[in-house]
Amino acid sequence: MSSAPDTSPPHLAALLGQNAALIDSPALVVDLDAMDRNLQRMADYAKTRGVQLRPHAKMHKSAALGLRQMQAGAVGLCVQKTSEAEALAAGGVNDIYISNEVIALPKLQRVAALARRLKSRGGRLAIAVDHLQGVAALAQALGGGENLIDVFVELDVGQKRCGVAEPADVLPLAQAISRQASLRLAGLQAYNGRAQHLRTVAERRAALDEVIARVRETRRIVEAAGLKLPLVTGSGSGTFGLEASSGVFGELQAGSYLFMDADYARNEADPAQPAFEHALFVKTQVMSVSKSHVVVDAGHKSHAIESGLPHVHGEALEATGCNDEHTTLRATTSAPLPALGSTLWLIPGHCDPTVNLHDWMIGVRGGLQAGSVAELIRVDARGCVD
């Protein structure tokens, strides 16, 4: 029934320099040429609009890609989790914002240790709070010291998730932060994730009008009490043009722009925002054929479907079903279905959780079909949920 474990080496889906056509499937493949264009386009846009860019690294979870975004002008990276921050710091990223609340004291002790470590390396850690208890616990974990961490107060700006409910609720938190020598009151976290995926430009503008009004009201209240919120940070790949032109947001947190996904492709394009290309694909193979449909060898353990089924890149095929290791495709025209063994490229429904399924991304240059493997990108923070 059992024997000693064998020691066969793990399978590698691709080798550097290999023709892209030889990448085994399923595999998560990045079109590095498209990614570079996306990266530069957003960096240029932020620079032109005079706002900081701090891309959300919960999307790619890769120190190498984050450092590339910073080399192009980003001031640092956002993450959602303490362990993500630790993984990116271990990969050499020194300016990190945990744009989320942390409550457990053991985890706040890790936050405190990381804040000191980054500061000693000339960098900086930041975090969000939305409760006085969170401020007190953070200060307790830091245990003294001066100006060790930047703290943003999170305001709910329409998502009904985290953040204090009303602009007036920000003030007592800002006051509590400013009373702690170890904390620096860095500003306001104001992100509406739901607004990113409203389909029409008009809906997104209406949602952002409310966001911006709440931010202005918050600033007015806090400044009237003699405090400052130096920076307002937020926004995502669906609305960043609206935050950038708001006059109140100083920092953009968009992340998906680097890869894009099928869900963002369902948004009506905003002509006021630069457009981005799909750069993230799941290479897959037709493993079963029938008269009515074909089945490919990548299911939702290869590409996340919680925001919808994937698109099939450049083919008259649509996904009609998905299980752990299978996606079923049907023709959208009268053209014949692809043959058994055919290669297809899926554009995942949602890039963030798709990347999190994989330990490596295979970077290709020169095109998905004719190019070659130029880089193996480690997903440093894969599985870092705590």
Added chain:
Amino acid sequence: MSSAPDTSPPHLAALLGQNAALIDSPALVVDLDAMDRNLQRMADYAKTRGVQLRPHAKMHKSAALGLRQMQAGAVGLCVQKTSEAEALAAGGVNDIYISNEVIALPKLQRVAALARRLKSRGGRLAIAVDHLQGVAALAQALGGGENLIDVFVELDVGQKRCGVAEPADVLPLAQAISRQASLRLAGLQAYNGRAQHLRTVAERRAALDEVIARVRETRRIVEAAGLKLPLVTGSGSGTFGLEASSGVFGELQAGSYLFMDADYARNEADPAQPAFEHALFVKTQVMSVSKSHVVVDAGHKSHAIESGLPHVHGEALEATGCNDEHTTLRATTSAPLPALGSTLWLIPGHCDPTVNLHDWMIGVRGGLQAGSVAELIRVDARGCVD
């Protein structure tokens, strides 16, 4: 912007012997006492009904848990992917069935190597086919030899996914397999995944009536041509009692029974099947509170939601939204919402893709609240999609 990577050790969510209350969140936690009861209950059931049990290890992806199922009487394990088979073989499992088609020649060469390796260890590899091209490629990859691998012909029994469309289509495949000395015609793969999740017993019985009729018809055709299909294999945790009493199925592939999930809990219970307990939980903490809802620190990067949102174990709370790292909960009664920092236990919507998000499962004995960490279970085949 960057510096040399630091060398901090990775964070461990739990240590052996630790009080379960100290497990950091989010974490994937197995109630080992409940799991053991599920394991034994299914083993006893299969034995009593005189059918083989070959649990699907795509669910737990763990060699240690698979070996425990085999110690209790399972004849081996199923997997869906070549790399899953490799990972379990590396962990000491010697009898593995890839209940799925493999088409790419490089991957079939890995299948062939694994078949020889397992045979040399006194074990066995099996695989499914649904196309003559698959049979030919498999034989080509094996490159000669005798009786190296068991081959099941897959018949579509209502899921409209893989498998040949009609009972009569099985015969040419069975004939092709029996002409190859390296292949052994092992039987018929007949699994209807969709039927597992039909909500009423009546719907599941109707679906299985069709499955069983198609299997009988297939056997009749193949036997009339002078061949035998020694074993019919299939079934899942929603219908296994129907296959077990069919008189034609000789092997059950159920996997979810070991942990169960919120989706299976939505099925009307079949009194003809033993019942199983929830044994898989995501430990989570309330990280943000408001008048209308609370937010916990585990989102769909911690628990898969493609089959529905999680249940909150033992609380009058329901999940109303979920993002990458957040799940929003609202009260189902007029009882007060839990306080900031409270521990809650989520029952994931779907166990298989939830386990695949984690590198480790934390095994607890003595109860989720009062017990202690008895075992750290490695998810050996995590991310093995190729």
